[in-house]
Amino acid sequence: MWRVARLAERRVETPTAQTLVLDVPGWPGHLPGQHVDLRLTAEDGYQAARSYSLAGPADGEQIEVTVQRVPDGEVSPYLTDTYAEGDPIEVRGPVGGWFVWRTDETAPVLLVGGGSGVVPLMAMIRARRAAGSRTPFRLVYSVRTPDDVIYADELRRRARDDQGLDVAYVYTRAAPDGWRGEPHRIGLADVNSHGWPPDLEPLCYVCGPTGFVETVADLLVGLGHPTRRVRTERFGPTG
């Protein structure tokens, strides 16, 4: 069932990523980690739909998605450049029942995000806070440069204020001053030192581009995490 939503608010997250807050009358609620389909219709009836992860926990009839602008994309440049407050868009969802975290879970959680793969993981971090959960969370966030960090201010604040939440960064192109180490692609040492040992039986959520997810999931399995506790969500450059 497609619902008609309207843009309520837009937040610029990075030079290429924006969060869209949508009013969706009749929204049934969702779990952190789920996604929605957004559908656009042109004057001539042509339609294009894409999936976007929900960025926040359920909040009445408002939902948030964070859109990474793909330069040659068909949908994302429209959403970041043209789509205006009050404009209608069609929304379907929530979708997905596997890559989700429920706030009554108590097992430690490892979140590993690459680029805009952080979006559904942020929904889990926000849901944890909103529910007053004390489940231990660790986020390992791989990103090109400090300027590409989505939710940078909020993550800084939450790492300070949300007890039991640790945030570690892996920079692949350029690191900030004072960061220990050279820029590099995520590897065994990153996952090992910022993750949980398998004997604590954590739930692991990995989201990002395909190559990133393949690498991290293989590392986690290699470290001894059972495959059923490693949940993955992959995306390609589909604009």
Added chain:
Amino acid sequence: MGIVSPGFQGRPRSSASDLPPGQYLTEDFPVLSAGPTPRVPLDTWEFVLTSETGAEYRWSWDEMTGLPQDTPTVDLHCVTRWSKLGTTWQGVSLDTLLDGVDTTARYALAHSYGGYTTNLPLDDLRGGRAWVVHTYDGGPLPAEHGGPARLLVPHLYLWKSAKWVHGIRLLVDDRPGFWETAGYHDYGDPWREQRYQGD
């Protein structure tokens, strides 16, 4: 037609299209799966067909690749909306595997190394429309695309083409698999846009 989004034009597009509704073309080969990629050594790989009475029919890697081979060229349609046209595979028709299997079952549940499952009507595995494939585009099927062998049922959305396929259980009653339990459609016809439960 849905509500018009002001200023949205979409990509320039040709009128001729082999695409089901709601799909767009991709040239690369995206990957979708729920967890880590299983790695299955060929010397322990096997395919097990289990009838509704529990009778088992097993093929080792050498036995499977020794059967008569098909080389289907087919279009793929993923529920996440990408389609890839004209892909070429090599493998064994399910007609070959089902030949000689004594069954009155109407449903099948494919299961994979790693625990994944997906359900299909048994009729959809017959009639030259489904294969166990081990070769893609002339080379061994890469693990991230389901190698060493996957199911290929191109007339349904791609999640029905179970990667890392380990076997098929024949069932008298339909039983939803992994993604179907998570809200995806039981049948999954791309031309009817059967994406989610209720479509």
